[in-house]
Amino acid sequence: MKIVFWGTRGSLPTPLSGRAVRHKIVSALVKGAGQGLDTAAKAEAFCDRALSFAETNTYGGNSSCVQIDTGGSEYLLCDLGSGAREFAVATLAKHGPARPQTYHVLVSHVHWDHIMGFPFFVPAYIKGNRVRLYSCHAKLEQAIRAQNREPCFPVEFEALGADIEFVALEPGKRYDIAGTRVTGFAQLHGNDSYGYRVESGGKTVVYTTDSEHKPEDQAEMERAAACFANADLVIFDAMYSLAEATSIKEDWGHSSNVLGVELCQMAGAKQLCLFHHEPVNDDEHIDGILAETIRFEEITRVGAPLKICAAYDGLVIEL
Amino acid sequence: MNFSEKILGDAVLVSAAGRIDLSNADAFKDALAASLAKAKKALILDLSGVDYISSAGLRSLMIVFKAGKTEGKAFGIAALQPLLMEIFTISRFNLVFPLFDTVQLAVEKLAPGSNAS
Numbered sequence: 433m434k435i436v437f438w439g440t441r442g443s444l445p446t447p448l449s450g451r452a453v454r455h456k457i458v459s460a461l462v463k464g465a466g467q468g469l470d471t472a473a474k475a476e477a478f479c480d481r482a483l484s485f486a487e488t489n490t491y492g493g494n495s496s497c498v499q500i501d502t503g504g505s506e507y508l509l510c511d512l513g514s515g516a517r518e519f520a521v522a523t524l525a526k527h528g529p530a531r532p533q534t535y536h537v538l539v540s541h542v543h544w545d546h547i548m549g550f551p552f553f554v555p556a557y558i559k560g561n562r563v564r565l566y567s568c569h570a571k572l573e574q575a576i577r578a579q580n581r582e583p584c585f586p587v588e589f590e591a592l593g594a595d596i597e598f599v600a601l602e603p604g605k606r607y608d609i610a611g612t613r614v615t616g617f618a619q620l621h622g623n624d625s626y627g628y629r630v631e632s633g634g635k636t637v638v639y640t641t642d643s644e645h646k647p648e649d650q651a652e653m654e655r656a657a658a659c660f661a662n663a664d665l666v667i668f669d670a671m672y673s674l675a676e677a678t679s680i681k682e683d684w685g686h687s688s689n690v691l692g693v694e695l696c697q698m699a700g701a702k703q704l705c706l707f708h709h710e711p712v713n714d715d716e717h718i719d720g721i722l723a724e725t726i727r728f729e730e731i732t733r734v735g736a737p738l739k740i741c742a743a744y745d746g747l748v749i750e751l
Numbered sequence: 752m753n754f755s756e757k758i759l760g761d762a763v764l765v766s767a768a769g770r771i772d773l774s775n776a777d778a779f780k781d782a783l784a785a786s787l788a789k790a791k792k793a794l795i796l797d798l799s800g801v802d803y804i805s806s807a808g809l810r811s812l813m814i815v816f817k818a819g820k821t822e823g824k825a826f827g828i829a830a831l832q833p834l835l836m837e838i839f840t841i842s843r844f845n846l847v848f849p850l851f852d853t854v855q856l857a858v859e860k861l862a863p864g865s866n867a868s
């Protein structure tokens with residue numbers, strides 16, 4: 433199983449500013465001064481050796497869209513944030529528009545950052561393609577149709593060329609989708625949201641974003657941990673710090689890196705991926721949060737180590 | 752977790768030791784709330800004996816801190832072990848709670864005139 437991240441930012445797309453690009457260039461030039469970096473190969477090696485992720489890359493970028501690739505012929509995505517456009521561009525470049533494909537999408541909920549990529553999801557315009565939109569959320573069809581309608585968008589939903597179907601899922605029930613077994617579960621979030629546990633070929637990934645957890649509520653913590661049980665990867669809403677999520681941003685519907693670690697430890701999960709990054713946080717800040725989360729796991733470790741990473745647009749995780 | 756309490760004039764000094772986690776966070780919160788009720792001006796926590804605190808324990812501190820604020824009582828946490836200080840920093844509770852290196856400093860600041868010794 434291969435997980436490809438096309439959009440990882442929370443709440444709304446957050447492009448890297450020109451000022452931030454310049455800051456990265458200046459910082460790299462200063463650090464590379466006198467290092468004899470007169471070829472691209474030497475400069476690349478220097479970037480890998482001497483510079484941080486924030487200095488050479490960016491977390492991005494687009495809002496939520498994650499691909500679960502099991503090697504099958506049909507595509508499986510989680511959410512249709514703005515990252516879905518990039519996915520569509522890459523997929524069409526691979527197959528060309530003339531060869532029909534099937535796209536399955538598990539939608540967490542219908543807040544705009546999770547569906548805003550659909551009007552720009554080119555496969556939906558092409559006759560012969562099949563698009564299946566699944567959710568435990570009751571208003572998926574209503575929201576997708578409303579988004580592709582005047583005055584929000586000039587192309588009406590009914591004019592889309594692909595064969596598009598909405599499929600309602602029931603939380604706690606297991607479904608066979610795109611060669612995987614999918615189980616949805618309810619999450620604490622304004623206007624509702626759902627996480628999905630996806631199993632295939634002996635590997636398990638859990639997509640759990642836009643989800644608040646109450647650390648004092650043992651039953652809720654245990655229920656969440658049961659949904660993550662023994663997962664190979666948990667893609668987790670780590671938008672806020674624990675202090676924010678427990679004070680001024682309590683009941684805003686998001687979680688923290690600290691609770692991600694605690695829940696994964698309870699669940700015996702193998703890897704935690706920090707996801708749905710707060711738009712206010714720049715690349716250096718997220719690098720810092722990742723380093724702190726790795727340290728937090730070290731000092732609180734009980735059993736086997738939990739691997740930690742932070743999602744960025746373009747990240748690929750092999751399970 | 753061990754919990755003890757000492758009245759220092761207008762302040763109440765609470766000392767906790769051991770681990771504070773999901774299994775005892777509620778009891779910890781109730782004990783702190785009872786101590787807060789006895790405090791005229793300030794509740795000071797000596798956490799030098801605590802070697803681990805989970806999110807549930809941090810939330811208990813948050814609830815009592817908020818209650819103190821409503822009642823106009825000062826709240827301070829003193830003498831965190833380095834590992835606990837790291838947990839407070841990573842969770843950003845270091846930006847929420849007034850932290851003091853020693854109990855003495857907390858008493859001088861939050862309840863001047865009370866004797867910490």
Ligand SMILES: [Zn+2]
Nearest residue numbers: 442443545642
């Ligand atoms: Zn969101």
Ligand SMILES: [Zn+2]
Nearest residue numbers: 541543621642
């Ligand atoms: Zn949301």
